[in-house]
Amino acid sequence: MSRTQQAARAAILLLAAVVAIGCDDTMTGPKPTPTPLPGPTPTPGPPRIVHVGQSAMGQPENLFLDTVSNASTTTIKAGTSVEWIWLSGYHSTTSGTCPMGCVPDGNWNSGIGAGLVFQHTFPTPGTFPYFCSVHGTMMQGTVIVQ
Numbered sequence: 001m002s003r004t005q006q007a008a009r010a011a012i013l014l015l016a017a018v019v020a021i022g023c024d025d026t027m028t029g030p031k032p033t034p035t036p037l038p039g040p041t042p043t044p045g046p047p048r049i050v051h052v053g054q055s056a057m058g059q060p061e062n063l064f065l066d067t068v069s070n071a072s073t074t075t076i077k078a079g080t081s082v083e084w085i086w087l088s089g090y091h092s093t094t095s096g097t098c099p100m101g102c103v104p105d106g107n108w109n110s111g112i113g114a115g116l117v118f119q120h121t122f123p124t125p126g127t128f129p130y131f132c133s134v135h136g137t138m139m140q141g142t143v144i145v146q
């Protein structure tokens with residue numbers, strides 16, 4: 001092998017090395033999107049408390065009072081429970097609407113009583129109206145599940 005041939009061979013090897021490095025660079029270019037690892041299932045928060053039979057002023061009154069909104073509308077995230085706590089009187093929490101008289105829709109019904117605690121979990125988003133079957137249209141509430 002002549003010096004010229006050796007030089008040519010060295011140049012080819014060098015070129016090959018540069019090309020290889022270049023190829024390596026392109027290989028590290030766009031990265032595939034990593035698949036997110038399965039994390040822990042988000043745990044729903046504590047139940048939302050709705051007072052039954054008490055006003056915002058703490059007086060006995062025929063209404064539902066959400067302890068966060070201070071109104072009869074309860075807004076929660078899916079998977080959360082609502083806990084109704086009776087503070088005075090005889091009432092129920094009964095899902096359904098009062099178009100002409102109140103009609104239960106069967107989602108939940110505590111039954112009528114005093115001093116009760118009743119819990120219902122809302123796994124899916126939606127708007128869930130309810131009423132007290134003693135006081136009817138006078139005592140209604142809504143649970144909005146987001």
Ligand SMILES: [Cu+2]
Pocket residue numbers: 062063090091092132133134135136139
């Ligand atoms: Cu009532």
